[in-house]
Amino acid sequence: xxxxxxxxxxxxxxxxxxxxxxxxxxxxxxxxxxxxxxxxxxxxxxxxxxxxxxxxxxxxxxxxxxxxxxxxxxxxxxxxxxxxxxxxxxxxxxxxxxxxxxxxxxxxxxxxxxxxxxxxxxxxxxxxxxxxxxxxxxxxxxxxxxxxxxxxxxxxxxxxxxxxxxxxxxxxxxxxxxxxxxxxxxxxxxxxxxxxxxxxxxxxxxxxxxxxxxxxxxxxxxxxxxxxxxxxxxxxxxxxxxxxxxxxxxxxxxxxxxxxxxxxxxxxxxxxxxxxxxxxxxxxxxxxxxxxxxxxxxxxxxxxxxxxxxxxxxxxxxxxxxxxxxxxxxxxxxxxxxxxxxxxxxxxxxxxxxxxxxxxxxxxxxxxxxxxxxxxxxxxxxxxxxxxxxxxxxxxxxxxxxxxxxxxxxxxxxxxxxxxxxxxxxxxxxxxxxxxxxxxxxxxxxxxxxxxxxxxxxxxxxxxxxxxxxxxxxxxxxxxxxxxxxxxxxxxxxxxxxxxxxxxxxxxxx
Numbered sequence: 228x229x230x231x232x233x234x235x236x237x238x239x240x241x242x243x244x245x246x247x248x249x250x251x252x253x254x255x256x257x258x259x260x261x262x263x264x265x266x267x268x269x270x271x272x273x274x275x276x277x278x279x280x281x282x283x284x285x286x287x288x289x290x291x292x293x294x295x296x297x298x299x300x301x302x303x304x305x306x307x308x309x310x311x312x313x314x315x316x317x318x319x320x321x322x323x324x325x326x327x328x329x330x331x332x333x334x335x336x337x338x339x340x341x342x343x344x345x346x347x348x349x350x351x352x353x354x355x356x357x358x359x360x361x362x363x364x365x366x367x368x369x370x371x372x373x374x375x376x377x378x379x380x381x382x383x384x385x386x387x388x389x390x391x392x393x394x395x396x397x398x399x400x401x402x403x404x405x406x407x408x409x410x411x412x413x414x415x416x417x418x419x420x421x422x423x424x425x426x427x428x429x430x431x432x433x434x435x436x437x438x439x440x441x442x443x444x445x446x447x448x449x450x451x452x453x454x455x456x457x458x459x460x461x462x463x464x465x466x467x468x469x470x471x472x473x474x475x476x477x478x479x480x481x482x483x484x485x486x487x488x489x490x491x492x493x494x495x496x497x498x499x500x501x502x503x504x505x506x507x508x509x510x511x512x513x514x515x516x517x518x519x520x521x522x523x524x525x526x527x528x529x530x531x532x533x534x535x536x537x538x539x540x541x542x543x544x545x546x547x548x549x550x551x552x553x554x555x556x557x558x559x560x561x562x563x564x565x566x567x568x569x570x571x572x573x574x575x576x577x578x579x580x581x582x583x584x585x586x587x588x589x590x591x592x593x594x595x596x597x598x599x600x601x602x603x604x605x606x607x608x609x610x611x612x613x614x615x616x617x618x619x620x621x622x623x624x625x626x627x628x629x630x631x632x633x634x635x636x637x638x639x640x641x642x643x644x645x646x647x648x649x650x651x652x653x654x655x656x657x658x659x660x661x662x663x664x665x666x667x668x669x670x671x672x673x674x675x676x677x678x679x680x681x682x683x684x685x686x687x688x689x690x691x692x693x694x695x696x697x698x699x700x701x702x703x704x705x706x707x708x709x710x711x712x713x714x715x716x717x718x719x720x721x722x723x724x725x726x727x728x729x730x731x732x733x734x735x736x737x
Contacts, residue, residue: 284335304325304457363563367612382407383405384406385406400628408601412529427444433471434471452508490630490681510563520633525622528595531616532615538609540607641670
């Protein structure tokens with residue numbers, strides 16, 4: 228817990244973490260109780276749940292009642308980000324420095340929204356208010372560059388000219404180990420053409436996808452240049468960037484030779500989304516996840532730097548909670564929050580100097596610089612964060628090295644397979660009259676058919692590696708929290724609680 232004297236991160240309203248109340252010179256002027264009135268009995272988290280239900284105009288009116296209410300209802304970025312997303316209909320046409328101002332200008336038509344910026348709430352102590360601001364001020368570079376002399380890195384780094392393809396397969400792909408390959412983008416035009424200025428000049432008004440919102444490149448770059456208050460900056464992550472630029476951006480980069488094999492390409496126009504343009508400011512990134520459909524990935528940095536933290540498939544990262552079938556993953560919403568709360572402990576437990584020999588080196592950390600590409604093996608947990616404003620391109624793929632894992636995933640977890648455009652490529656004439664129509668053919672069978680026709684050796688290898696079919700209940704997986712709720716609410720005949728019946732639906736891509 229930070230104290231008032233120790234923390235160099237000063238909240239713009241003067242709000243401090245709750246633990247500072249005991250020793251602060253402002254403890255006698257605690258403005259929470261008088262400022263919140265009858266609401267002061269509520270936990271801060273519950274209070275925000277209630278405030279999120281209010282009409283935004285009412286929320287802004289409430290902010291004028293006291294300094295405490297102003298802090299809770301007017302200057303909490305996560306609250307206004309949620310309000311904006313709920314009403315934006317997937318569009319971000321403008322940006323005015325923070326989510327509250329952007330909402331007021333866009334939806335309320337008010338332009339003089341800076342007159343309250345000087346209001347202070349000294350004597351207010353709240354972890355819920357302080358934490359997002361603290362996350363917005365974290366310099367994540369310190370975790371990768373703890374000293375000027377030596378970066379923290381235990382991911383192998385190999386020069387592209389020094390690494391033969393067979394050696395790459397043997398040492399990394401078949402061994403399922405990450406590696407950073409340097410000097411792999413020397414032939415890319417993107418390295419000179421994908422700058423903010425040149426992209427702005429060519430594609431300023433083109434819409435791109437930034438998480439849940441579509442916005443023009445001009446708007447996104449304005450956001451990226453002025454989003455200091457956002458604890459979890461938007462990440463431009465667009466899978467249609469080649470089509471949106473008339474194919475131009477697709478000609479300005481090429482797949483590094485180490486990753487040329489992509490068996491999903493055999494499914495042609497049905498293949499899942501596989502390539503993305505990635506742009507984001509410092510602190511933007513993605514929290515821990517495994518890539519979809521058990522694919523592997525390569526991620527090439529055109530400009531800027533990216534920090535990577537990876538764990539092997541059998542090690543769940545600290546702070547991440549996963550259901551047994553891995554259908555639901557819960558982790559800190561802000562990337563910087565994970566570093567604040569878990570990085571040091573994780574490095575001590577799984578780093579190269581961990582006390583337990585069996586865990587030593589399980590956590591992989593490294594920096595991918597401009598002109599470098601990182602290989603992320605199938606099934607590995609990974610977190611990525613931009614250390615600077617960065618532009619990158621990434622592709623997911625299936626090679627012979629992980630074909631068995633992909634086939635097992637598609638067969639045993641069909642409800643988690645995602646991204647496929649259509650349901651069948653087999654012509655009707657190839658079906659027995661009594662068989663199901665093409666639309667109901669499992670994707671596993673479709674992929675096997677494509678492999679049989681285009682890569683029979685890979686299919687044979689995959690089937691040989693395919694483990695015995697698991698006893699899988701193909702009903703939609705249950706929500707962990709729904710199970711807890713049902714368990715507490717449904718007594719059995721003996722009076723003891725048990726899990727009741729319920730359903731949980733996954734969002735499956737078209």
